[in-house]
Amino acid sequence: MKNTLALSLLLAAALAQTPARAQAPKWPAITQQAKPWTRWWWEGSAVNQQDLTRLMTQYQQAGLGGLEITTIYGVKGAESQFIDFLSPKWVDMLAYTLSEAQRLGLGIDVAQASGWPFGGPWVSPDDACKYVTYRTYEVPGGGQLAEPVRYLQKPMMRAVGPPLDVKTMQQPVARNPDLQLHAFDQVRFEKPLPLQTLMAYSAKGQAVDLTGKVGADGKLSWTAPAGSGWTLYALFQGWHGKQVERAGPGGEGDVIDHLSKTATDNYLRHFDQAFKGRDLKAVRAFFNDSYEVDDAQGEANWTPQLLTEFQRRRGYDLRQHLPALLGKAPDDEQNRRVLSDYRETVSELLLENYTRTWRDWARTHDALIRNQAHGSPANILDLYAVTDIPETEGEDLLRIKFASSAAHVTxxxxxxxxxxxxxxxxxxxxxxxxKKAVDRMLLGGVNHIFYHGTNYSPQAAAWPGWLFYAAVHFNPNNSFWPDFGQLNRYAAHCQSFLQAGQPAHDVLLYLPTYDSFARPNKQPAPADVDRAKLLLQHYDGIDHGFKGLPVAQTGEELLRRGYGFDFISDRQVQQLKGRGAALQTGGTSYRTIVVPAARLVPLATLAQLVQLARGGATVVFQGGLPTDVNGLGNLDARRAAFQKLLGQIKLGAASNGVQKAAVGKGTVLVGADVEPLLAAAGVRRETMVDTGLEFIRRRHAQGHYYFVTNWSGKAVDGWVPLHTAAKAVALYNPLTEKLGMAGLRPGAQGTPEVYLQLAPGESCILETNEAPVSAPAYAYLRPAGAAQPLAGPWSVRFVAGGPTLPAPAETRALTSWTAFSDAARAFSGTAAYTTTFAAPAGAAPDGWLLDLGRVAQSARVQLNGQDLGTLIGPTYQMFIPREQLKASNTLTVLVSNGMANRIIDLDKRGVEYRHFYNVNLAAKLKENRDDKGLFTAARWEPRESGLLGPVTLTPTTARAEKLQ
Incomplete structure (x- = not known):
C-alpha cells in the first residue's frame, strides 16, 4: 500500500515505464492497483469491527483490490448504531478499517464528504455556496428612485423526505431535528440579500457606480442628471441553499462555496481537527463524488470576491457591463463576450480555489485526490489535469475520454x-x-475501475441486506457473488496491461471552450425569467456544453473511423513542446493537433499553434481557420495581433479538399473533413474498426499494447490489420487466461495482420514487438466435425441461495428452473446440473468445444470432479483437451441466476425490505415504481434461470494459425 504521496507517484511512474518483455508472453503480476475497486457505502456509518472484518475478507477473497468509503444516509431501525461523520468514534472505525485493509492487502480511499458535494454542518453561511440575482429600475432624467434598492429572498424548500414549512425551520438547516428523515436537498430562507453593486446606465452609454449611495434602509440618495432616462442594475448575493445530497448522520448541512479559497480552507480544516493525533496515512486518496451544485433554482454562480477577481483576471470592470452580462445590451456580440469572460473567471476560481487547494491539502496528509470534475461550470479538462486520479462515469465514450485525456496529456x-x-x-x-460496462470504460482510457457499488451490510440484516438506490449491488448477498471473482480477475488482467506503458494516441483534439463560453443558454419561458440563472453552463462531456458544436461530430467520427485521440484544453496547449514533427506533452507524444471548426480562439493559443508549426509540427484546422479572439478586455489590440498571426498562414490551392501552408519547418492544413486532413498529416487509422471491433492502444518500450473488444454481435474469425510496426504479436485472452504468439502475416501497405478469434462480447490483449519473439504459438480453435448434443438426463440440485432450497429435480429438456416448482420460481442462488455421458464417437484431433448454449446467468463447469473454469457470458463455451475425457464422464454445471426472482417473491408477498432514509428505494424506469413512487418488482414475472442449453460437444482442433 502506498503510505506517502511521494512513494505513490514514484511507484505509479515506475509502473507506467515498465519495459516490454522480450521473452515469451507471460501474464503480468496482478497488483492491488490492477484489481478493480469498489465504492463502499457506510449507511449511517452504522459499522462495527466484527462485520467490517468479515466483509473486507469476503471482498478480498472475491478479487477486489480496494475500497472507497463513502458515508451516506442511514437505515431505518438501525438508529442506535449510527455514528456521526468525523466524530471520534467514526475516526476510530476508519482507523480500524485501515488496519484491517493493510492486513488483507486492500487499498482504502475516503470520500471527503458524507454524500456529495463537499459540505456539512460545520459550513458557515459565509462559506456556503452563493448565487447572484438582480433587479432593474428605471429613473427619468432629473428624477430619483422612489422605491428602496432591496431584494427579499423567496423561501423555498426541497426535500426527499417529508417536507417542512420553511418559515418555521431553524437557520442554518443543520440545526433542525430529524435531518435523516427529511433529507433536505435545497433550502432558502426568506431574508434580505446583501447588495453587491448598484450601477446606473444612460442611453448614451454612460455608467455610474451608485453602490455607495445606498443607505442601510435601501434608500438611494441620487438624482439622475437631466435629460434622457437611466436604467439601474442592482446585483444581490443570495444563499443558494444547496444541501449535501444523500448525507449520513453528522454530514448534513450546506454545500461549500467552491469558488472561495477561504471556504475550501475552512472546510478542510475541519478534517485536520478530526484527524489530529491519528495515524491515517494508509488512506491512499481522498475522493469527491461529483460537483453538482445545481438544481431547478440554477447553478451556484457567485462568490463575494467575484467582481474583484473578474477585474484582476479579465482586465476590466464587470460593473461597467452588467446589461451585457445579463444578455440585455443592444450589441449581442458584446453580450456574448462578457458572458464568456464571466464563465472563464468562474472556471479559473473553481480550478484554483477549490480543486488545486484541495489537492495541496491532501498532500499535507501524504494522500492523493480522486475527483469527478464533470458537472462543473468550468473547463473540466483543466480540473482533471490538477487531479491525481481523474474519475469519470457514464457510458458515452466521448464523455469518458474527458477524464482519461487529461490524465494522458499531463x-x-x-x-x-x-x-x-x-x-x-x-x-x-x-x-x-x-463486463460490457467495464469494457466500455477501458476503451475510453480508464484503467482503474471502481464498481458502483457495494453496501456495508451487517450479518444480522435480513436478505437482501442494506441497499443503495442506484447500484448493481456488488454484495455477497447477490446471487452472482460466487462467480464475481471471474469478472474481477478479467478486469485485473486487462488493467495490468492498461496501467503499463504510455498512451499511444496520434491526435490531440482541441476543445473549443470559448465557443461554448460565448454561447448563451437557451432561455426557458417565461421571457422575464431571472437571467442570472442562465449565466453558467453545466459541463459534462460533449452533450452538456458542446452539443451542436462541430467538435462533437468530429469526436464521433474519429472514434468511428479508428483514430486514437485525446482532448486538449487551451491551458494544456500552452504546455505542448515541439520535438520535430511530434507534439510532446507531460505524459506522451502525438503526431498532430486538430482544431475542429473553432471560431473563437485565445490569442495565446493561436500564437502557440503557429509557433509549434514553425518548429516542425503539423497543425490541422478543420472547417477553416479561427476568425476571432475570445472575450472583451483589450479587444482591439488582441484582434490586431490575432490577424497578424493568421496572416502568416499562406494557404495554397486545395488538393483532395485540403489546403496546405508551409509555416517555418512545419505545416498548417485546412479543410472541411477530418479524415483527408489526417491522411495529409500522415496519421493512419486502425482499420480493425471496420469489422466492428473497438480498441485502445498503449505504447511500451518495444511496441504496443492493444485492448480489443468485440461487442458487434457477430463473431470475428480472421486476419485483422494493425497499423504499427510488429515482427511478433503475443495474444492474451484475459477471461480464459489463454495466451501465445498470434498468427502474423504482412498485410497491405506494409502493415502487419494478426489472426483473431473473438466471440460476441469477447476481448483480448495484443502485445506487439518490433523484434522477433520465440515462444509457443496461440492455439486457435477450428471445428473438426459436427456438434454432438449432450441430451441428458440432467439431475438438478439447488446448493445455495434462498428463500429456501427447492427440491432436487430430474429433467431431460433444459428449461428455466422457474418451471420446476413454486419454490424454484422464487429462488435466487446456485443450482448444480449434472449429467453423465460416454466419450463422443470418433476421436477429436485435439479436443472438444463445450458449448452450454444459453445460461441464466453465469456458470462454473466441472468435469469428472475437476474445475474447468467459470463462464460469465455472453458466450458460454470452453475448450476441453481430449485427454480430459474418459470413456464415461460426469459433467456438472453450477449455474447462478440473479437476485430478481427472490425480490419478485418478496414484493408479491408484501415483505418489506425497503427501509432506508433519503432515497428509499428509487427505480430507474417508471414502470417499476409503485403508487408511492418506490421501486417494486411485484408486476414482474420470474426471470429465466439456470442452464437453458442446448449443450453440445464439437470435435475441435487447437493449433497455430499458419502465416499466409
Missing amino acids: GKPLTSAETATWENDHFLSSLSDV
Missing part, C-alpha cells in the same frame, strides 16, 4: 471510473452486463 498514470452506475434497474444486471 502524465497521470491512472484514470478511474464509477462503473456500472444504474447499469440496469435493480437486481437485473448480470456479470455479462457488467
